[in-house]
Amino acid sequence: MRVIAGDFKGRKLETPFDDRVRPTSDKVKEALFSILMNETGDAVVCDLFAGTGSLGIEALSRGAKRCYFADAASSSIKLVKANVKKCEAENMSVIIHGDYLNALGRIKEKVDIFLLDPPYGNGLEIEAIKEIENRDLLAKDGVIVVEHHKDDKMPETIGKFTMYKEKKYGRIVLSLYI
Numbered sequence: 001m002r003v004i005a006g007d008f009k010g011r012k013l014e015t016p017f018d019d020r021v022r023p024t025s026d027k028v029k030e031a032l033f034s035i036l037m038n039e040t041g042d043a044v045v046c047d048l049f050a051g052t053g054s055l056g057i058e059a060l061s062r063g064a065k066r067c068y069f070a071d072a073a074s075s076s077i078k079l080v081k082a083n084v085k086k087c088e089a090e091n092m093s094v095i096i097h098g099d100y101l102n103a104l105g106r107i108k109e110k111v112d113i114f115l116l117d118p119p120y121g122n123g124l125e126i127e128a129i130k131e132i133e134n135r136d137l138l139a140k141d142g143v144i145v146v147e148h149h150k151d152d153k154m155p156e157t158i159g160k161f162t163m164y165k166e167k168k169y170g171r172i173v174l175s176l177y178i
Helices: 026-035 054-061 074-086 100-106 124-134
Strands: 044-047 066-071 093-097 111-116 138-149 161-169 172-177
Touching (some): 026 138, 026 172, 054 066, 054 111, 066 074, 066 100, 093 100, 100 124, 124 138
Antiparallel strands (some): 138 172
């Protein structure tokens, strides 16, 4: 696993020792950031189910000014810390050990890009989006990106947010909400 483009391009990131964390493939990551190409510069990003932190680190590498990394698993937080350090991105990173509710409660600014890649099949992405709305955390022109399995169909609307794009990459789907 590596950083694809930007300031940290080519840096190899630490990967999980087991299969409990499922890092986003380079193909899907590249496609995602092609979609977000004009959105990442100077953005505040939240990698809400961070795992290894590769999505948030890619956003920082491509010009985001800050990224909140959050995960409930201690092993994932260790990976995020190691990867942030490897990229020398500590001054642009806020690492939160806790579930999505705890993490969203600790964010005190509007977020331009939410990156949601929760464990598949349990509906956490929908609950997280509802909580983002309840806490009014998405910036005016912000976007919420959900990575999910093709069998997990996302609704057209969640609260006030509407899906405006959906792209399939094999078994993985990216659904974008505004």
